[in-house]
Amino acid sequence: MSSLEKYITEAALEVFASMIFIEITPGAPLTGRDDTIDSNLTSMIGLAGDLRGVLAVHCPEEAAKGITGAMLGMDLDEIDEDVKDAIGEIANMVAGGLKTALLSEGTAIELAIPTTAVGKSIRTSGFTGAFRFIIPFTTPAGDFGIELRYVTS
Amino acid sequence: MEDFSDIIPKIVEATQEIFTGMVMMEISLDGEPLAEIGTMKNSITGMVGLAGTRKGMLAVHFPNSLALAITTSFLGMEVEEMNEDVQDAIGEIANMLGGNVKTILSDKGRDIQLSLPSTISGEEYTFMSQNEVDQIVLPFKAPAGVFFVELELER
Numbered sequence: 223m224s225s226l227e228k229y230i231t232e233a234a235l236e237v238f239a240s241m242i243f244i245e246i247t248p249g250a251p252l253t254g255r256d257d258t259i260d261s262n263l264t265s266m267i268g269l270a271g272d273l274r275g276v277l278a279v280h281c282p283e284e285a286a287k288g289i290t291g292a293m294l295g296m297d298l299d300e301i302d303e304d305v306k307d308a309i310g311e312i313a314n315m316v317a318g319g320l321k322t323a324l325l326s327e328g329t330a331i332e333l334a335i336p337t338t339a340v341g342k343s344i345r346t347s348g349f350t351g352a353f354r355f356i357i358p359f360t361t362p363a364g365d366f367g368i369e370l371r372y373v374t375s
Numbered sequence: 376m377e378d379f380s381d382i383i384p385k386i387v388e389a390t391q392e393i394f395t396g397m398v399m400m401e402i403s404l405d406g407e408p409l410a411e412i413g414t415m416k417n418s419i420t421g422m423v424g425l426a427g428t429r430k431g432m433l434a435v436h437f438p439n440s441l442a443l444a445i446t447t448s449f450l451g452m453e454v455e456e457m458n459e460d461v462q463d464a465i466g467e468i469a470n471m472l473g474g475n476v477k478t479i480l481s482d483k484g485r486d487i488q489l490s491l492p493s494t495i496s497g498e499e500y501t502f503m504s505q506n507e508v509d510q511i512v513l514p515f516k517a518p519a520g521v522f523f524v525e526l527e528l529e530r
Contacts, residue, residue: 268490276491338502349492
């Protein structure tokens with residue numbers, strides 16, 4: 223596992239341990255060109271500075287509602303403002319964890335703002351020349367993935 | 376609320392410059408700015424994040440048919456399906472426009488940095504921004520359809 227893969231996995235585990243309180247198990251990073259995670263809700267946040275990139279949290283509907291429900295202690299019937307805010311905040315906090323970890327090795331990045339797209343089988347893509355990986359996660363509330371696309375300067 | 380009245384003419388000018396100079400397509404503003412974009416159908420969105428003294432996101436939203444026409448004109452070769460060439464072209468338009476917005480918002484663009492551009496596409500999707508942002512959506516008309524430029528800035 224590369225250090226970026228490790229930083230993102232650790233940041234996600236930390237966010238779940240401090241805010242969501244459900245079991246979460248990381249899987250092996252997916253690095254294939256055609257590897258994707260089904261998504262009905264994707265929260266993205268841009269990264270700028272020594273590493274230019276985009277971090278995206280991809281959730282099928284079940285996971286988006288289940289994770290938000292666990293975080294807020296309530297049941298959710300549909301993807302609403304609460305779900306968008308919760309997954310957007312997870313993207314923001316995982317990116318914040320990555321920023322802190324990178325700074326400890328002398329790589330400085332700044333974060334943009336999280337934006338969320340909701341839809342049916344939405345596809346994301348990045349710049350063809352960028353590096354890319356997805357960490358899949360399993361939780362009792364549903365499975366989801368965190369993707370990083372980046373170039374180093 | 377962010378006052379976009381000074382910024383809007385500059386974004387319009389930058390968008391027209393990119394389309395005239397790089398895409399080889401004449402475009403014009405198509406009506407008044409909108410408060411939000413609504414649901415996109417059979418579309419592709421290119422976006423780039425802004426970080427630094429101003430944090431935000433710049434997005435360009437195109438229907439698939441217009442995205443194909445733009446990519447064809449931009450690359451100078453016929454593109455008939457929504458493939459990587461289209462994703463790269465739409466991401467690059469977001470990137471170029473983000474570069475201009477950076478200099479519009481900050482003297483010489485020194486204090487703002489851009490993230491990597493990315494695209495979202497699909498049959499039907501809706502963008503939802505976080506609560507602490509102001510946003511503006513500008514509609515533009517191109518020969519092959521209407522598209523939107525959206526700027527979100529954190530308060």
